[in-house]
Amino acid sequence: MMHINLFLMGCGHHRAAWRHPQSAVEQLGDIRYYERLAQTAERGKLDAVFFADSNSAGNVSDGSWFYLEPLTAMAAMSRATEKIGFISTVSSTFYTPFHAARLVASLDHISGGRIGWNVVTSMFDVEARNHGYESMPGHAERYRRADEFVQAVLGLWDSWADDALRFDRQGHYADPAKVRPINHQGEFFRVDGPLNVPRPVQGHPVLFQAGASEPGRELAARCAEAIYAVAYDLPAAQSYYRDIKQRVKAGGREVYVPILPGLVTYVAPTEAEAKAKQRELDELLPVDASLRQLAMFIGQDCSSWDLDAPVPTLPPLEEFSGPQGRYSTILRIIETEQPTLRQLLGRLAAGGGHCTMVGTPRQIADKMEHWFRNEGADGFNLMPPSLPGGIEDFIEQVVPVLQGRGLFRTEYQGRTLREHLGLARPDHR
Amino acid sequence: MMHINLFLMGCGHHRAAWRHPQSAVEQLGDIRYYERLAQTAERGKLDAVFFADSNSAGNVSDGSWFYLEPLTAMAAMSRATEKIGFISTVSSTFYTPFHAARLVASLDHISGGRIGWNVVTSMFDVEARNHGYESMPGHAERYRRADEFVQAVLGLWDSWADDALRFDRQGHYADPAKVRPINHQGEFFRVDGPLNVPRPVQGHPVLFQAGASEPGRELAARCAEAIYAVAYDLPAAQSYYRDIKQRVKAGGREVYVPILPGLVTYVAPTEAEAKAKQRELDELLPVDASLRQLAMFIGQDCSSWDLDAPVPTLPPLEEFSGPQGRYSTILRIIETEQPTLRQLLGRLAAGGGHCTMVGTPRQIADKMEHWFRNEGADGFNLMPPSLPGGIEDFIEQVVPVLQGRGLFRTEYQGRTLREHLGLARPDHR
Incomplete structure (x- = not known):
C-alpha cells in the first residue's frame, strides 16, 4: 500500500495561490481553516498532515506560508480528527533537546499516538539571528549537532519505561526504578533527564528526515523511520530511493523505511x-x-x-x-x-524541484503507481498548489482510483501514525 | 468585580489527592480530562485556567503534577471552550525569546485572544541540567535575564503592526513597511526579528508575574499586567498588595494591575x-x-x-x-x-504558604469578599485541593453566592482574557 501525506502550506504550494480570488488567505490565522484541512485529509484516509517550518518571517510581502506555529496548531488539529497523523518539522539547531522531546511527546499523548517529527538542521542566517547566533553553524557541524540532538531526544523518550506508571494509591505514582536519568553529555548538549512526560504512546513519535546532501543521507540512513524526498522525475527518485535503502541496509537496520517524494498535482476530469x-x-x-x-x-x-x-x-x-x-x-x-x-x-x-503531475485522475494515478511499482516511491508527500481546493480535488478524484486498484487503504487499520506507516513500535531501550 | 482563575494541577493541589480512590490519576495523560476541567471552569465564568510548569520530572514516586506540556495542552483546551482564558507559566531561563514569543503568539491566535504568559525564572539545578547548564544562574542574573527576555518578547509581538496584513491579491500579502526587525542585542540575547507570527489578537498576551523577592517585585512592578501572589493571611496579603500597587505607581505606570493570591478551599454545605x-x-x-x-x-x-x-x-x-x-x-x-x-x-x-479557607459557601464567600474589599486581593487563583471535585464544588456552591452579591460576573462581557481582566489592549509601539 502507498502512503500519502498532505504537506500543508498556507494557501497552497504555488507561491501565487493566495492571490486567487477564492483563496482562503484571510483565514490563515484561523485554526478552523487548518482543522478543516485535516478533516478533509482524514476523509481521504491519508496517513498524515505534514508541516514544514521556518524560524524567520521571510518575504512578508509575497509570503502567505507561515502564520500559526505548527506544534500548537497540531495540538488543536489532532483534537478535530481521530485517526490521521501529524508530522511537524522541528529544527535541531534552535530548541534544546529537552524542549523538543517534551513538546513532541506531549503532542503524542494529546493525539493518542499520531505524531511524527521531521528533523531538519535549518539553513538560513536570518533564522540563526533570531536565536542568538551571528550566522548558522557550518553544514558539517549542523549535522553532527542534529545527530546528537536526535540521540538525546530518543534517550529522553526512553527515560520512562512503558510500565513506569503505577497509579498505586497506597504506593507509587510511578515506579522510580523505571524512570531513569539519561545523563547525556556530548559535544553540543548536556541533558540529565528524565523527561517530565511519560513514554510517548508510540514509544517514539515517528522520526522523519529529508536529507539530500551526503551527511543528510547518512543521518537519514542511521536514524530516519520515514523520509520526505525531493525528486524531479522517476530516474532521480529511483536513484535516491535505491541509495537510501542501500545505506539503511548497510548500516545494519533491517527495517522498512518508507520514502515519500513531494508531489505537486493539478487534477481535473x-x-x-x-x-x-x-x-x-x-x-x-x-x-x-x-x-x-x-x-x-x-x-x-x-x-x-x-x-x-x-x-x-x-x-x-x-x-x-x-x-x-x-x-x-x-x-x-x-x-x-x-x-x-x-x-x-x-x-x-x-x-x-519536485515532481509535478498534471492531468486526469487516471493519468495521475497511473504515474503514481508507476513510481510506486518501480522503486521510485513508497508513497507521496502531496503538495497541493492551492488549498483547500487542491486537496479536495485529490481525495475526491485520485484517491478513489488508487483505492480501486488496491494501492491505497479504504479505511484506517490502526489508530497511530506508526500503524498507518507500517512501522513497528520501538522497544524501550 | 473579582477575578477568579482555576490554577490547574494534576489531581489537585493536595499532594495526596491522587491517592483518593476516586481520583482521576489514570487520566492525567488524557487531554479530555483537561478539556473537561476547562469547560467546568468556563461554566463557572472564571477568568482563566492557570498552569504552573517545571522543567524536571520531580518526585515521580509521589508526583502526579506534570504530564502534558502546558502550551500544547492549552491549544487543545482552548478549542474545547469559547470564552475562558488560559495562562501558562513559561520560564525565561530555558527558551529563547523567539520561541517563547512565537508559541504564545500562536496560541493567542488559535484561542482568539485568550492567552496569558506567567513569566518565571525557574529555580532548580535539576531543571538547569536538562537544558545544558551545570547549575542555575544566580538569582540576580536570572532576573536581569528575565527582564531582557520580556523586553525581547514584547518587541517581537510588536514587530508586526496591527494593520500589517493586507491580503491585497494584486499587491502585498503584508505591508513590508509595517513588519519590522527589532534588532535586539542585549546582555543575554540576540534577536533580530521580526517574529513569524502576526501581532497577537490581544496585542500582547497578558503578562502575569509572581515575584515575591525584591527583584521579583521590581520586575512585577515594571512589566506585570496581573500578579499571582502568595499570601498566608489577610495582613500578609495586604502588605504585598499595597507594596506592589505602590511600586507600580512609583514606576509611572498608571494602570490597574490585578493581584490574585492563591487560595485553597474546602467547601461543603x-x-x-x-x-x-x-x-x-x-x-x-x-x-x-x-x-x-x-x-x-x-x-x-x-x-x-x-x-x-x-x-x-x-x-x-x-x-x-x-x-x-x-x-x-x-x-x-x-x-x-x-x-x-x-x-x-x-x-x-x-x-x-497559601491561604486556606474551609467552610460553607457563605463562609468562604465572606472571607473572599473581606479580602477583596480590604486591599488584600483583586481576585484569587483557586488551588482546589482535589480535582475535578474541588472546582465543581467551588463553582456550584461559592460562585453563585459571589454572583448574588454582585462580586462576580454572571456572564462573560468580552471574548479575550484581557477583557475578562479589565485590561486595555496595548497600543503597537
Missing part, C-alpha cells in the same frame, strides 16, 4: 481542465518579481524575454558559476517540458 | 462536611514521608510525635538556622490554627 487550473495559478504570479528571481537563479537578465514564447536555450551546467542545484532543475524543466517563460515561472513557483 | 473533606485528604498522606519532610523543614526529628495531638511548641524564628520562609509559615500555621500534627502535615501538603 479532463487534461485540458487540469492544465487550465495550472495556467490560472501561473497567471496570478507577479511577473516582474518572478523575472527578477529567475534572473538571479540563471545569472542573466531575462526581463525582455517573451512571456508566452519558449524559454531561450541556456548555457550548460558546467558553464554556470552560481548555485548548481536550482540551475540544473531549471535546465531539466526546459529540456523535458519545453515550457514557455510563463510556464517556467509557474513551475518554479510551485514546488520547484 | 456545612462546616463539618468541609472539614471532613480536608481530613479525608490529609489521611491519605503517607505519614513517614511527610514526617521526614517536616523534620527537614523544622530541623528536628518528629517521628515520635503523636499524630493526633497538637504540634509541640517550636523554637522562635530567630533561633532557627535553616531556610526562613517555610519555617515562618509553619510557625504561623501553628500559632493561628493550633493544628494536630496530622493537620499540619495536611496543610503543608496543600498549597503550604
Whole structure:
C-alpha cells in the first residue's frame, strides 16, 4: 500500500495561490481553516498532515506560508480528527533537546499516538539571528549537532519505561526504578533527564528526515523511520530511493523505511481542465518579481524575454558559476517540458524541484503507481498548489482510483501514525 | 468585580489527592480530562485556567503534577471552550525569546485572544541540567535575564503592526513597511526579528508575574499586567498588595494591575462536611514521608510525635538556622490554627504558604469578599485541593453566592482574557 501525506502550506504550494480570488488567505490565522484541512485529509484516509517550518518571517510581502506555529496548531488539529497523523518539522539547531522531546511527546499523548517529527538542521542566517547566533553553524557541524540532538531526544523518550506508571494509591505514582536519568553529555548538549512526560504512546513519535546532501543521507540512513524526498522525475527518485535503502541496509537496520517524494498535482476530469487550473495559478504570479528571481537563479537578465514564447536555450551546467542545484532543475524543466517563460515561472513557483503531475485522475494515478511499482516511491508527500481546493480535488478524484486498484487503504487499520506507516513500535531501550 | 482563575494541577493541589480512590490519576495523560476541567471552569465564568510548569520530572514516586506540556495542552483546551482564558507559566531561563514569543503568539491566535504568559525564572539545578547548564544562574542574573527576555518578547509581538496584513491579491500579502526587525542585542540575547507570527489578537498576551523577592517585585512592578501572589493571611496579603500597587505607581505606570493570591478551599454545605473533606485528604498522606519532610523543614526529628495531638511548641524564628520562609509559615500555621500534627502535615501538603479557607459557601464567600474589599486581593487563583471535585464544588456552591452579591460576573462581557481582566489592549509601539 502507498502512503500519502498532505504537506500543508498556507494557501497552497504555488507561491501565487493566495492571490486567487477564492483563496482562503484571510483565514490563515484561523485554526478552523487548518482543522478543516485535516478533516478533509482524514476523509481521504491519508496517513498524515505534514508541516514544514521556518524560524524567520521571510518575504512578508509575497509570503502567505507561515502564520500559526505548527506544534500548537497540531495540538488543536489532532483534537478535530481521530485517526490521521501529524508530522511537524522541528529544527535541531534552535530548541534544546529537552524542549523538543517534551513538546513532541506531549503532542503524542494529546493525539493518542499520531505524531511524527521531521528533523531538519535549518539553513538560513536570518533564522540563526533570531536565536542568538551571528550566522548558522557550518553544514558539517549542523549535522553532527542534529545527530546528537536526535540521540538525546530518543534517550529522553526512553527515560520512562512503558510500565513506569503505577497509579498505586497506597504506593507509587510511578515506579522510580523505571524512570531513569539519561545523563547525556556530548559535544553540543548536556541533558540529565528524565523527561517530565511519560513514554510517548508510540514509544517514539515517528522520526522523519529529508536529507539530500551526503551527511543528510547518512543521518537519514542511521536514524530516519520515514523520509520526505525531493525528486524531479522517476530516474532521480529511483536513484535516491535505491541509495537510501542501500545505506539503511548497510548500516545494519533491517527495517522498512518508507520514502515519500513531494508531489505537486493539478487534477481535473479532463487534461485540458487540469492544465487550465495550472495556467490560472501561473497567471496570478507577479511577473516582474518572478523575472527578477529567475534572473538571479540563471545569472542573466531575462526581463525582455517573451512571456508566452519558449524559454531561450541556456548555457550548460558546467558553464554556470552560481548555485548548481536550482540551475540544473531549471535546465531539466526546459529540456523535458519545453515550457514557455510563463510556464517556467509557474513551475518554479510551485514546488520547484519536485515532481509535478498534471492531468486526469487516471493519468495521475497511473504515474503514481508507476513510481510506486518501480522503486521510485513508497508513497507521496502531496503538495497541493492551492488549498483547500487542491486537496479536495485529490481525495475526491485520485484517491478513489488508487483505492480501486488496491494501492491505497479504504479505511484506517490502526489508530497511530506508526500503524498507518507500517512501522513497528520501538522497544524501550 | 473579582477575578477568579482555576490554577490547574494534576489531581489537585493536595499532594495526596491522587491517592483518593476516586481520583482521576489514570487520566492525567488524557487531554479530555483537561478539556473537561476547562469547560467546568468556563461554566463557572472564571477568568482563566492557570498552569504552573517545571522543567524536571520531580518526585515521580509521589508526583502526579506534570504530564502534558502546558502550551500544547492549552491549544487543545482552548478549542474545547469559547470564552475562558488560559495562562501558562513559561520560564525565561530555558527558551529563547523567539520561541517563547512565537508559541504564545500562536496560541493567542488559535484561542482568539485568550492567552496569558506567567513569566518565571525557574529555580532548580535539576531543571538547569536538562537544558545544558551545570547549575542555575544566580538569582540576580536570572532576573536581569528575565527582564531582557520580556523586553525581547514584547518587541517581537510588536514587530508586526496591527494593520500589517493586507491580503491585497494584486499587491502585498503584508505591508513590508509595517513588519519590522527589532534588532535586539542585549546582555543575554540576540534577536533580530521580526517574529513569524502576526501581532497577537490581544496585542500582547497578558503578562502575569509572581515575584515575591525584591527583584521579583521590581520586575512585577515594571512589566506585570496581573500578579499571582502568595499570601498566608489577610495582613500578609495586604502588605504585598499595597507594596506592589505602590511600586507600580512609583514606576509611572498608571494602570490597574490585578493581584490574585492563591487560595485553597474546602467547601461543603456545612462546616463539618468541609472539614471532613480536608481530613479525608490529609489521611491519605503517607505519614513517614511527610514526617521526614517536616523534620527537614523544622530541623528536628518528629517521628515520635503523636499524630493526633497538637504540634509541640517550636523554637522562635530567630533561633532557627535553616531556610526562613517555610519555617515562618509553619510557625504561623501553628500559632493561628493550633493544628494536630496530622493537620499540619495536611496543610503543608496543600498549597503550604497559601491561604486556606474551609467552610460553607457563605463562609468562604465572606472571607473572599473581606479580602477583596480590604486591599488584600483583586481576585484569587483557586488551588482546589482535589480535582475535578474541588472546582465543581467551588463553582456550584461559592460562585453563585459571589454572583448574588454582585462580586462576580454572571456572564462573560468580552471574548479575550484581557477583557475578562479589565485590561486595555496595548497600543503597537
